[in-house]
Amino acid sequence: MRLRGITRSRNIEDRRGRGRGRAAGGLGIGGILLLLVIGWVTGIDVMPLISGGQAPATVSRPVTEADQREGEFAARVLATTEQVWSREFPEQVGRPYDPPVMVLFSGVTQSPCGGASGATGPFYCPADEKAYLDTSFFTTMRDRLGAGGDFAAAYVIAHEVAHHIQNELGILDQLQQARRSASQAESNALTVRSELMADCLSGIWARNVGDLMERGDLQEALNAARMIGDDHLQRQAGRTPQPHTFTHGTSEQRARWFQRGYDSGMMSQCDTFAAQQL
Structure with a gap:
């Protein structure tokens, strides 16, 4: 992806390199990162193991040159x-777009949506309209998930920003209400x-940055969608x-909905809630 000449976003909150070096229970940074990877892959909430059931303090490792590059890339x-x-x-x-803030952190931090960690990968919190990203997740994608x-x-x-778009449209509020009476x-x-709607919206973003894309970039995104499918x-x-435990969709579904957004460029084509079949 050709990002030379792209000015970094100002909507960045960098929390990396702050806070204490150990979390509750005496876990070191290495132990925390291992638990986070296990939690993300298996879908198990590992926060009680990290924080002892309490809201975690910010736990960060020193910021390396690689971290700096990843942060610049994300911005x-x-x-x-x-x-x-x-x-x-x-x-x-038909309305102006109000962009989200992206919080860069390493290890564990706090969010209004609960303890923020890499346990489930990057995430969006509608309560503060911020996307949270542990930049070491890029390494996890490449080395552990085969999605380099x-x-x-x-x-x-782009997927986390798509959740912000859903929040702007009121979809996340409706989703939360529907969950209250659901099994x-x-x-x-x-x-x-x-999640599949967010993948589709990500495809629209990809379509619109075509002049920045290099050969093979589209396949990288489609491969990533497949590698992080629930199945x-x-x-x-x-x-x-x-399937009843899936929360993001299968590999095939994620890649297909991303492609749908890329091909159509239309938000109306991303209405997964109206789709008879995903």
């Missing part, structure tokens, strides 16, 4: 999402639709895929 990719959605959102929705490449990493950022399986199914991750963890 520039975020800027491309602002350029795309500042144009596409008003054109397609700069455009694969950019897709992850766990029904709640998971609603979450899958939300694939559960197999990688040695588990038989259990």
